[in-house]
Amino acid sequence: MYPGDTRGALHAADMESVARRLVEHACAETGARHGAVFLWDAKHKGLRVDFHMVEGVIVVLPGQGSVLKPRRDGRPNGIALTCFEAGMPYVCNDTSKDANYARYFLDVQAVLAVPIPYQGKPMGVLAVSASRVDTFDERHVEVLAQVAADSASFLRRAQLARATKDESGRPFVIKGLSPSWLVVERKVEQVAPTNAPVLVTGESGTGKDLVSRAIHFNSKRAGQPFVTVNCAAIPETMLESVLFGHVKGAFTGATFDKVGEFQKADGGALFLDELGELPLMLQAKVLRAIEQGEVSPLGSNAAPGRVDVRLICATNRDLAAMVKAGKFRDDLYYRVSVLTVELPALRTYKDNLPILAQVFLQQAAQRHGRRVSSVGKDAMARLLAHDFPGNVRELKNALEHAVIMAHGEEVQVDDLPTALRGRGRGAAGVADGAGTRAGGAPNVSKEPPPTLAALREQWVAPHERRYLTELLEAHGGRVSDAAKVAGVNRVTFYRLMARHQIVLKRTAHAPAPVPL
Numbered sequence: 001m002y003p004g005d006t007r008g009a010l011h012a013a014d015m016e017s018v019a020r021r022l023v024e025h026a027c028a029e030t031g032a033r034h035g036a037v038f039l040w041d042a043k044h045k046g047l048r049v050d051f052h053m054v055e056g057v058i059v060v061l062p063g064q065g066s067v068l069k070p071r072r073d074g075r076p077n078g079i080a081l082t083c084f085e086a087g088m089p090y091v092c093n094d095t096s097k098d099a100n101y102a103r104y105f106l107d108v109q110a111v112l113a114v115p116i117p118y119q120g121k122p123m124g125v126l127a128v129s130a131s132r133v134d135t136f137d138e139r140h141v142e143v144l145a146q147v148a149a150d151s152a153s154f155l156r157r158a159q160l161a162r163a164t165k166d167e168s169g170r171p172f173v174i175k176g177l178s179p180s181w182l183v184v185e186r187k188v189e190q191v192a193p194t195n196a197p198v199l200v201t202g203e204s205g206t207g208k209d210l211v212s213r214a215i216h217f218n219s220k221r222a223g224q225p226f227v228t229v230n231c232a233a234i235p236e237t238m239l240e241s242v243l244f245g246h247v248k249g250a251f252t253g254a255t256f257d258k259v260g261e262f263q264k265a266d267g268g269a270l271f272l273d274e275l276g277e278l279p280l281m282l283q284a285k286v287l288r289a290i291e292q293g294e295v296s297p298l299g300s301n302a303a304p305g306r307v308d309v310r311l312i313c314a315t316n317r318d319l320a321a322m323v324k325a326g327k328f329r330d331d332l333y334y335r336v337s338v339l340t341v342e343l344p345a346l347r348t349y350k351d352n353l354p355i356l357a358q359v360f361l362q363q364a365a366q367r368h369g370r371r372v373s374s375v376g377k378d379a380m381a382r383l384l385a386h387d388f389p390g391n392v393r394e395l396k397n398a399l400e401h402a403v404i405m406a407h408g409e410e411v412q413v414d415d416l417p418t419a420l421r422g423r424g425r426g427a428a429g430v431a432d433g434a435g436t437r438a439g440g441a442p443n444v445s446k447e448p449p450p451t452l453a454a455l456r457e458q459w460v461a462p463h464e465r466r467y468l469t470e471l472l473e474a475h476g477g478r479v480s481d482a483a484k485v486a487g488v489n490r491v492t493f494y495r496l497m498a499r500h501q502i503v504l505k506r507t508a509h510a511p512a513p514v515p516l
Contacts, residue, residue: 015158016060019051022126022151027053027491029147030140032128033498034108038080039116039124039159041067047081047125054106056492057355058175068104078102080125083113087122089141090114094133103373105358110135116148118156126151131498174359178349179487184211184341191339192218197290197311199275199319199336202343205393208314209273211341215312216269224268227261232274240282241298244289250299262295262307269310275336276317276328283329290335311336346391350384353395357383360396361411364403372403375411382413382420465500468493472502 023035034054038047046069052059068081076082082100083090092111095101101111108129115122126148130136175185191198192215200208200215209228216226234242241250245260261270272278278286289295290311294304313336322328346353357375365372375383379402388394402415413421468486475481483493496502 015050015155015161016058018151018154018158020053020058022147022155023051023053023128024489024491026126026128026144026147028494029143030112030128030136031494031498032112032130032135033495034106034129036080036127037116037124037155038068038084038127039155040084040122045069047084049104050124052105053176053491054355055352055495056176056489057352059105059355059359060174076100076102078104079111079113080104080127083115083127084122084125087115089145091136091141093136105362106354107374109133112136112140112144114141114145114148116152116155118152123152123156123159174356177352177356178344180344180348184343187339187341188214188218191215191341193220194339195221195310196339197313197336199340200312200314200343201319201340202316203345203391204316205391206343206345207392208316208343209271211343212271212273212312212314215341216271216310219269219310221268221310225265226269226271227265228271228273229261230273232277236279239279240285243282244285244295244297246298247300250297254299258297260295260297262289262309263305265309266307267309269312272311272313274315275313276315276319276322280327280329283332287329287332287335346388346395353384354380356392356395357399360399361403363396364400368400368404370403370406371409372406372411373409375399375402376413379411379413379416382416386420464496465502468496468500468502 019037023037027033027035034052036049036053037051039050040046041048044067046067049066049068050060068078070077070081076099077085079090079092079098079100079102090100090111090113092098092101095107095109095111109132110130111127112129112135113125113127116124116126126144128136128144176182188211198212198215200211202208213226216222229242231239241254241258241260243260243262245258245263246254248254248257272286285296289307289309293306293308295307296302296304319328319333319337323330323333354375357380361372361375364370383395383398390397398417398420399411401417402411405415406412407415468482471482471485472479475485479490479493479497483490486493488496
């Protein structure tokens with residue numbers, strides 16, 4: 001049975017909240033590192049991957065690409081679908097020997113799936129998986145089956161609540177990528193229900209547009225318009241007309257009355273992307289529209305019109321520095337930056353790059369109708385070694401390029417864009433260690449430099465292992481208490497224990513640290 005706080009959380013009607021609590025509890029009870037909730041989708045006649053947690057990272061994929069349907073090409077249907085159709089638990093302790101195993105996200109070594117029973121038949125499947133063989137036993141089957149049975153009514157209620165809404169805009173969600181992203185997620189949850197202006201900052205390609213949309217679609221204005229204006233993409237001479245509209249005859253070529261974007265966003269939100277490019281001459285008018293709710297079309301002599309608009313802005317520029325340089329109005333800056341959400345760069349959470357890469361690969365494969373399902377080991381090493389100055393956008397585009405160029409089901413190094421494919425080769429275009437030095441001397445083949453992940457494992461892992469072990473010993477092996485002190489949840493703490501092979505007995509112990 002669920003602990004009281006978990007059962008209480010399952011009373012929420014939001015599917016993500018219910019599924020998240022369910023998967024976290026299932027992983028904690030079974031010691032698994034990954035978990036998923038599959039629910040039967042009658043419309044598309046398949047199992048929908050409603051919620052997926054991989055190493056503490058939450059992935060929710062929209063659209064039909066997340067629906068598992070019975071195959072007609074002779075390949076296995078997968079363990080989840082097999083479990084659903086049989087209506088019985090399915091234990092696979094070695095995926096390499098199981099004909100029903102079909103990789104649906106990342107390769108795993110063991111899988112346990114149980115049907116979620118509702119009114120005498122399965123409504124879905126709860127599955128957990130692990131990265132080592134022989135992980136699950138009969139006790140795990142009993143525990144997971146009880147968890148699934150206890151959760152059925154909550155899942156059904158959340159499913160019905162979601163069915164009353166239009167699912168065409170079902171969001172694409174990735175959460176828990178890093179501690180810095182956790183801060184972003186908490187801020188979004190706090191600021192979204194308000195009507196206050198929000199400023200989203202971060203380097204180019206970090207996801208400012210997606211976060212801005214998340215703020216709107218989690219607000220009370222979610223059913224109202226979300227209007228986007230890119231201040232950098234519109235000529236300065238036209239931007240005032242775009243934002244505020246114009247009347248017929250206001251200027252040469254104004255042959256009709258035009259409604260401005262502020263008016264189109266009335267009752268909803270206006271997203272000003274690249275706010276730092278907004279001309280000084282327009283900043284006072286934008287400020288008035290925010291504070292007074294008044295807009296005047298260009299060339300109009302009528303009294304200002306009234307609008308109710310929430311302003312969400314984004315920029316990759318340092319607005320505070322622009323204020324000091326006299327390039328941005330201080331009153332507008334202080335108004336739009338009351339609530340600021342700062343997005344981290346991809347290089348700060350590259351530990352989870354393989355998960356992101358897999359998400360983007362699946363999206364690209366679905367969009368282009370390609371049967372590409374994974375990134376090869378060497379190709380992944382190139383991705384991990386790259387700095388990604390273009391951040392998540394660059395990674396997404398690189399995976400789309402690779403999916404289109406791939407000849408098989410796995411992305412290889414040669415399928416990656418040139419900027420990634422060229423790393424590790426000679427500056428003069430020499431490949432595979434062949435070529436000559438200046439003056440005719442042959443090149444000496446060198447070992448490729450270690451990847452960032454390898455260096456992190458060598459330098460950081462021993463200290464992290466020692467910290468976790470000492471923390472568990474200090475709290476008598478109580479994972480909940482140790483996780484609270486470490487600032488992570490129980491599932492993440494169990495994942496770290498598994499990574500460092502920490503065995504929980506009366507006292508925690510770990511392999512001897514690797515000497516540096």
